[in-house]
Amino acid sequence: MPIIRSPRQHSWLLWGLALLALAVWGRPLIQSTQFENHFFGLFYYSILAGLALFWALPSEQRLIAGQFQRRTLLLGLLPTRTVSAPVSAFREIRLEQDPNLFRRDTVWLMICGEPGNPEQVARFAFAHWPASARNIAAASQLQAELAAATGLSIVRAEDTAAE
Structure with a gap:
């Protein structure tokens, strides 16, 4: 999990x-x-x-029982709000790099569905890191773990550049 x-x-x-x-x-x-x-x-x-x-009120993102969940926790302990979406609402896992002007770029681990399909959630931000070689490797590892746990396909940065 x-x-x-x-x-x-x-x-x-x-x-x-x-x-x-x-x-x-x-x-x-x-x-x-x-x-x-x-x-x-x-x-x-x-x-x-x-x-x-x-x-x-920090948040946590997790994959549990076939659901992606984002929980807001009071002092990191008590859940105050939970938003969830089933894995079936998504089709791919992407790593996206967002450029920043004043600091390092940000790498986002995004779970994406089909934007035109009203039954599918368009995007779920699972995690983000400052862009460094070590953090990109950690993001890729988590992307592979999520793909193995959910059966969703992995979309590489090279594949998205061709679109």
């Missing part, structure tokens, strides 16, 4: 620690006696609360 989870990554925990450090760092804004500092403190902590909300 292939699973991709954000909370298993070290960066997720580091972001949580950074949010905590930012909360402590901003305390002088709300402990001040000046009105301007309270105003900026309210603005600062409202932005921090929004970031903490996104951090506290």
Whole structure:
């Protein structure tokens, strides 16, 4: 059962620690006696609360019992929302590279169906990585594991360039 989870990554925990450090760092804004500092403190902590909300609701993608599932988890533990689609709604597994202007390109592992068929889901993003040789190899390995587990065909980047 292939699973991709954000909370298993070290960066997720580091972001949580950074949010905590930012909360402590901003305390002088709300402990001040000046009105301007309270105003900026309210603005600062409202932005921090929004970031903490996104951090506290990571997602996981998995293949379980013939279903592709995307679950949103509270703090990486308690499922709050689940979206699923049957494997039969898809026909191929693709690796797509998305160019970025300011950082490395992104490699996406996409599960694709037929866009013209209303009974089939068009696309399901299973995982993504920054484009590096090691990450592309990991993406290819996961693509092969998913293909073996589901029976879906693998579409290579060379095949999509010819279309």
